[in-house]
Amino acid sequence: MKRYAKTPIAIQNIVAFISVLVLIVCITNLTYAAREKQYVAKQISKFRPDGDISEWEHVEAVPFDQLKDAGNELPDPDDFTGSGRVAWSAKEPNMIYFLVEITDDILQNIHPANDKWWEDDSVEFMFDFDNTMVEDDLVQWTLGTEITEISAAASDDNTLWAISRTFNNYIYEVAIEPTAPRGPNPRNNTRGKDFKANDGLTIGFSFQMNDCENGVREHQIGWTAGRAWDPLNFGDLIFSKEYWGVDPSGKLTTTWAELKQ
Ligand SMILES: [Ca+2]
Ligand SMILES: [Ca+2]
Ligand SMILES: [Ca+2]
Ligand SMILES: [Ca+2]
Numbered sequence: 001m002k003r004y005a006k007t008p009i010a011i012q013n014i015v016a017f018i019s020v021l022v023l024i025v026c027i028t029n030l031t032y033a034a035r036e037k038q039y040v041a042k043q044i045s046k047f048r049p050d051g052d053i054s055e056w057e058h059v060e061a062v063p064f065d066q067l068k069d070a071g072n073e074l075p076d077p078d079d080f081t082g083s084g085r086v087a088w089s090a091k092e093p094n095m096i097y098f099l100v101e102i103t104d105d106i107l108q109n110i111h112p113a114n115d116k117w118w119e120d121d122s123v124e125f126m127f128d129f130d131n132t133m134v135e136d137d138l139v140q141w142t143l144g145t146e147i148t149e150i151s152a153a154a155s156d157d158n159t160l161w162a163i164s165r166t167f168n169n170y171i172y173e174v175a176i177e178p179t180a181p182r183g184p185n186p187r188n189n190t191r192g193k194d195f196k197a198n199d200g201l202t203i204g205f206s207f208q209m210n211d212c213e214n215g216v217r218e219h220q221i222g223w224t225a226g227r228a229w230d231p232l233n234f235g236d237l238i239f240s241k242e243y244w245g246v247d248p249s250g251k252l253t254t255t256w257a258e259l260k261q
Contacts (some may be wrong), residue, residue, distance in 0.1 A: 037235035056106035058245025128204025153186030
């Protein structure tokens with residue numbers, strides 16, 4: 001009888017053990033999310049949001065070549081195209097740095113800041129700070145084509161930026177500080193308030209641009225494909241203590257092309 005009495009307990013223990021294993025696997029997946037795309041953000045030194053982009057020379061650029069919420073096909077490069085880069089510095093761990101370069105032939109800005117900002121030419125930075133992959137937890141920064149056009153979570157307190165223009169080319173140099181007070185339309189106003197970048201930290205991230213002309217939004221294109229407010233369409237933004245342009249042994253990874261210049 002004792003043998004029969006013990007068996008259910010043994011099975012219960014095995015079930016409990018497997019349940020804990022499954023839970024650990026689930027938690028691990030949430031913490032170290034592995035979405036379809038990854039961007040490893042390394043450090044840069046002497047970041048200044050001043051329109052001089054020399055500090056970005058070695059930083060990897062990713063093309064905005066994926067369709068999102070507007071447009072049936074990718075626009076012609078003359079009409080609208082762009083790319084983005086990401087970096088950080090352990091000296092300012094509450095900040096994330098961005099460089100976004102855009103070509104757009106016609107600008108539209110017909111709404112004031114924080115009013116239908118997605119229907120004016122603009123850049124969006126979206127975060128899933130805690131990798132919950134829940135839409136209501138997402139936080140969005142939007143920057144328009146004029147320095148006063150700051151919307152969504154973006155505020156004068158949490159965004160340092162410069163925008164410069166040469167013909168149809170626009171350059172955004174941006175520092176976002178998630179811990180600082182937010183604008184009036186952040187979507188989620190609590191996630192990321194304790195943000196602190198460190199080596200190995202992974203958050204969900206997407207950035208994209210709205211191309212508006214003729215009174216409407218004609219295209220939205222970005223780094224990752226699919227609906228902007230679906231966190232499953234985000235990529236992993238992974239922070240690394242390494243420096244852009246410097247290999248792990250400390251040597252400058254200068255290319256032959258750069259040496260010849
Ligand atoms: Ca600069
Ligand atoms: Ca255009
Ligand atoms: Ca436009
Ligand atoms: Ca506007």
